Amino acid sequence: MRERRIETKRGIKCRVLEAGEGGSPVVFFHGAGGLLGEEPVLEKLARRFHVYAPEWPGYGADTGEEKLDDMQDFALHGWDVIEALELAARPSLIGHSMGGMIAAEMACIANAAVDKLVLIASAGLWLDKHPVPDIFAMLPFELAQALFADPKAGEKFLTGGIDFSNMDALQQFMVANSRRLGTAGKILFPIPNRRLSKRLYRLNAPTLLVWGREDKLIPLVYAERWQQLVPSARLAVIDAAGHMVPYEQPEKTAAEIERFLAQA
Amino acid sequence: MKFTWFNLMPWPHLPEDFREKHRSVWVDIDSRLYDPVEGNRVYHEYMDQLEFADALGFDAMGVNEHHQNAYGLMPSPNIIAATLARRTSRSAIAVIGNSIALYNPPIRVAEEFAMLDVISGGRLLAGFPVGTPMDTNFCYGQIPALTREKYYEAHELIMRAWHEPDPFAFDGKYTQLRYVNCWPRPIQKPNPPVFIPGGGSIETWDFCIENDYNYSYLSYGGYKAAKALLDGYWEQVAASGKDESPYRAGFAQVVCVADSDAEAERLYAEHALYFYNRCLHVHLGFSDPPGYRTVKTIQAGKLNQFRAENQRLFTQLTWKELVDGGYVIAGSPATVRERMEHMIKSLRLGTLFLLFQIGNMPDDKVRNSTRLFAEQVMPQLRDIWPEWKNDDRFWCKPLETRVRPEEKR
Numbered sequence: 001m002r003e004r005r006i007e008t009k010r011g012i013k014c015r016v017l018e019a020g021e022g023g024s025p026v027v028f029f030h031g032a033g034g035l036l037g038e039e040p041v042l043e044k045l046a047r048r049f050h051v052y053a054p055e056w057p058g059y060g061a062d063t064g065e066e067k068l069d070d071m072q073d074f075a076l077h078g079w080d081v082i083e084a085l086e087l088a089a090r091p092s093l094i095g096h097s098m099g100g101m102i103a104a105e106m107a108c109i110a111n112a113a114v115d116k117l118v119l120i121a122s123a124g125l126w127l128d129k130h131p132v133p134d135i136f137a138m139l140p141f142e143l144a145q146a147l148f149a150d151p152k153a154g155e156k157f158l159t160g161g162i163d164f165s166n167m168d169a170l171q172q173f174m175v176a177n178s179r180r181l182g183t184a185g186k187i188l189f190p191i192p193n194r195r196l197s198k199r200l201y202r203l204n205a206p207t208l209l210v211w212g213r214e215d216k217l218i219p220l221v222y223a224e225r226w227q228q229l230v231p232s233a234r235l236a237v238i239d240a241a242g243h244m245v246p247y248e249q250p251e252k253t254a255a256e257i258e259r260f261l262a263q264a
Numbered sequence: 265m266k267f268t269w270f271n272l273m274p275w276p277h278l279p280e281d282f283r284e285k286h287r288s289v290w291v292d293i294d295s296r297l298y299d300p301v302e303g304n305r306v307y308h309e310y311m312d313q314l315e316f317a318d319a320l321g322f323d324a325m326g327v328n329e330h331h332q333n334a335y336g337l338m339p340s341p342n343i344i345a346a347t348l349a350r351r352t353s354r355s356a357i358a359v360i361g362n363s364i365a366l367y368n369p370p371i372r373v374a375e376e377f378a379m380l381d382v383i384s385g386g387r388l389l390a391g392f393p394v395g396t397p398m399d400t401n402f403c404y405g406q407i408p409a410l411t412r413e414k415y416y417e418a419h420e421l422i423m424r425a426w427h428e429p430d431p432f433a434f435d436g437k438y439t440q441l442r443y444v445n446c447w448p449r450p451i452q453k454p455n456p457p458v459f460i461p462g463g464g465s466i467e468t469w470d471f472c473i474e475n476d477y478n479y480s481y482l483s484y485g486g487y488k489a490a491k492a493l494l495d496g497y498w499e500q501v502a503a504s505g506k507d508e509s510p511y512r513a514g515f516a517q518v519v520c521v522a523d524s525d526a527e528a529e530r531l532y533a534e535h536a537l538y539f540y541n542r543c544l545h546v547h548l549g550f551s552d553p554p555g556y557r558t559v560k561t562i563q564a565g566k567l568n569q570f571r572a573e574n575q576r577l578f579t580q581l582t583w584k585e586l587v588d589g590g591y592v593i594a595g596s597p598a599t600v601r602e603r604m605e606h607m608i609k610s611l612r613l614g615t616l617f618l619l620f621q622i623g624n625m626p627d628d629k630v631r632n633s634t635r636l637f638a639e640q641v642m643p644q645l646r647d648i649w650p651e652w653k654n655d656d657r658f659w660c661k662p663l664e665t666r667v668r669p670e671e672k673r
Contacts, residue, residue: 069410069437137291137402137549175562182409182555189553190405 001039001046001053008080012064016085017053020046024115025087026261028053029078031097031123032135032184033147033244035059036157040250045258050088054081056099058183065183071194074187075105079113092116092205092261096246097218098123098184101196108199117203118257119226119233120210121218121243126193130221136181136189149214149242157247200229207233208260210253212241234260265608265648266659268358269317269634270326270516270617273310273344275334276624277302278542288547290333290398297334307337309627311344313620315351316631320638323659324356324389326617328461329363330396331403335543342376349384353668356660357384360461360480360617361391365411366404369439370418371446374425378450385666386451389659391459391480392419394468397556398546409555412467414438426455457658459514459615464493465561469500472512478615478658480514484544487590487607490515494611496564510649511614511658517607518619520594521636528594531629533583536592538623540581597640604641608648614658 001017008014017035019042026049028042035055042051057077058065068074082091092115095103100122107114126132133146140158148154162169187194207230211223223235236256241248275298279285286294314325327344330336338344345359357380362373373392381388394415400406406414417436421444424432431445450456458477462468472479481493494513501508518536522528586592593603607613620634647653 065409136408136553137547139549142549171562175559178554178557178562179559180554185408185553185555186410189407190401 001042001051006054006081006084008077008084010067010077010080012057012067012077012080013062014057014064014081015055015060015062016081017042017055018051019043020048020050023049024089024261025050025052025085025091027051027082027085027087027091027093029093029095029099029103030056030059031095031099032181032188033097033158034180036247039246041246041254041257044250044254045261048258049092049261052085052087052091054085056183058179065179068183069186071102071105071187071196074102075109078102078106079110090115092118094118094120094257095122096120097243098188098192100124101187101192101194104200104203105194105196107205108196108202111202111204114205116261117205117207118210118260119207120253121212121215121245122209122222122226123188123192123218124194124196125222125225125229126191127221127225130219132192132218133216134190135217136185146217147243149212149240149248154242154244154248157244197229203230206260206263208257209233209235210245210256211235211237212243212245212248213237213239214241215243215245217243236260265613265645266323266511266615267642268324268326268356268615268617269314269322270328270358270360270619271310271314271621272328272330272336272543272619273307273338274539274543274621274623275337276306276538278334278538278624282542283545286545288550289335289543289545290330290396291402291547291550293332293334303337310621311347311351313627313630313634314344314348317634317638318348318352318355320635321642322355322638324358325352326358326360328360328391329393329399331399333398342380345380345388346383349380349387351670353385353666353670356387356389356662358389358459358617359391360389360459360482361393363395363400363404364392364418364422365400365406365415366395367418369441370421371425371439371441371444373418374422374446375448377422377456378426378446378448381450381452381456382448384662386456386662387660387666388450388452388456389459390456391461392422393461394465396463396551397553398550401553401556402550407555408553411556412465412558416471423455426450451663452661457660461514465557466496466500466564467558467560469497470504473501473504473506476506476512476657478512478514480516480615480617482516482617484516484518484540484591490590490611494613498612508612509614509652509655509658510608510612511652511655513611513613514615514617515607515611515613516617516619517604518592518622519600519604519633519637520592520620520622521597521600521633521641522594523596523636525595525599528596528599529583529587532592532594532622532625532633535623535625535629536583536586536594537581540586540591543623597636600637601641601644604645605648608645614649614652614655
């Protein structure tokens with residue numbers, strides 16, 4: 001994917017991955033783990049759409065995360081980014097996990113500005129009977145267990161193959177991880193619920209929910225809750241995938257999204 | 265030299281296999297391990313010990329705040345401090361302290377500390393910890409990346425509430441109050457001396473140095489780790505251009521005194537091992553949530569008191585290693601004197617928070633160790649900093665004419 005840098009009106013600089021030419025614009029918002037180096041779903045979507053994947057503050061080399069404190073800041077930052085991208089048309093939004101939570105919030109704030117909405121294993125709701133596991137208290141090996149249907153295969157996505165016996169590499173990883181999840185904690189800690197549910201009535205963009213059948217972090221029962229709150233939303237459940245469904249089953253995920261976005 | 269007799273108030277009945285059967289002493293510990301009927305006895309034993317220390321001539325009785333754990337049973341140290349204010353009238357009351365980011369609104373701390381200072385006749389030492397991640401983030405739900413900012417704001421509110429004579433409006437990011445008007449006001453002016461207990465965040469150093477607050481390193485990580493950390497602190501003090509009064513630094517230390525070194529091992533080893541093996545058994549995931557430590561502190565590579573290495577260490581430490589590594593200072597009065605003199609000078613300490621009650625140590629042993637220290641160690645260490653004898657900036661200034669309620673009985 002191509003890379004470009006933008007600066008928002010608020011003065012936050014960020015990196016945006018970009019792929020595809022000419023198709024209608026699709027903006028992808030990543031989850032709490034960040035962009036993972038390879039984004040196979042976005043590559044596939046780029047055959048048909050113009051795909052943008054901005055990096056949240058705190059996730060890249062740029063600073064600026066100190067300017068975002070709460071959900072309103074994150075949602076407005078999302079729109080700031082879209083404004084700075086100067087898109088040719090009204091975009092569709094795709095959000096994964098935390099990115100889904102923010103994308104849904106953005107769509108509630110500006111419901112006429114969204115073409116279509118895709119929420120992949122989206123955070124943002126809370127069910128007392130199905131508490132979402134606490135990622136902030138997890139050790140690295142526990143994280144892979146919670147995120148992937150196949151934790152062994154998934155682990156390499158999380159660490160990017162870092163050698164943890166190298167102290168410098170370890171410290172760099174700790175700093176990066178602290179910035180990433182420290183930033184995410186502003187909207188996910190201690191409970192990933194910032195009362196989005198009371199604003200979802202405003203959602204009027206066609207909405208697709210994509211879920212991994214074996215999601216252990218935000219289990220499938222949450223997809224049902226999303227459907228209750230957004231009755232028009234369609235649900236696509238993907239087998240042999242956990243919370244990281246776009247990375248575990250990129251072909252199927254991309255196919256579902258492509259079909260949905262291509263519909264008239 | 266100032267000596268604080270500090271009681272963490274640990275739960276003394278954690279089972280033998282606690283470490284194997286339970287993942288953490290803190291946050292999600294099984295509540296069935298607590299017995300409130302036995303708790304009645306334990307609290308009074310611990311409070312009696314604090315009063316005993318007052319009677320033996322310690323400079324302060326120390327309490328602190330922790331939540332949802334068997335390591336320290338004082339979710340509200342102010343309750344214990346209030347009993348001490350009524351039952352003693354001599355030594356200082358060191359509340360080290362209230363986790364000010366957790367009080368909503370934090371003016372509550374200004375009020376309760378003012379009450380304690382007034383009731384005790386100006387004997388309060390006011391501690392303002394950021395709080396451990398276990399307490400602050402996981403038990404009390406504060407967002408890790410915003411905890412420090414909220415803490416500094418709470419500090420500003422409390423100080424202004426104590427200093428400004430007229431009601432004022434406080435428009436904070438975390439607390440908004442139209443009328444701040446602290447009643448009662450503390451006896452000590454402009455405010456009781458402030459103690460900042462820290463685990464090793466380097467931002468805390470600048471904060472203490474700038475405000476002339478005592479920085480107290482509360483760690484059980486042994487002499488070597490403490491030396492590295494406090495050397496860093498003193499370098500920062502020197503760089504700031506401030507004086508190097510030893511009263512700028514405090515330190516928590518486990519101490520066990522007996523008639524001989526061998527007797528110390530026989531009497532106290534099992535209780536020290538209980539403390540290190542069970543009371544410090546914290547799930548690693550609770551000890552360092554992303555965002556709690558600043559990037560600057562991580563980059564400086566400061567040791568966190570509950571880091572993986574330490575956890576592994578504690579499971580394997582023997583009594584000999586605890587003693588040799590300076591985790592515990594133990595032995596005959598002569599041995600303890602010698603070890604402490606070295607530690608005090610080398611770390612440049614003016615204030616000590618001493619733990620004689622440790623783990624599941626029974627009352628008679630606690631008192632034995634405390635008495636030997638008070639009679640045969642403390643007097644010899646008392647005047648270790650003659651050139652700073654008149655530095656009273658870092659200690660309370662009680663009223664001469666204060667009410668002494670315990671004498672009326």
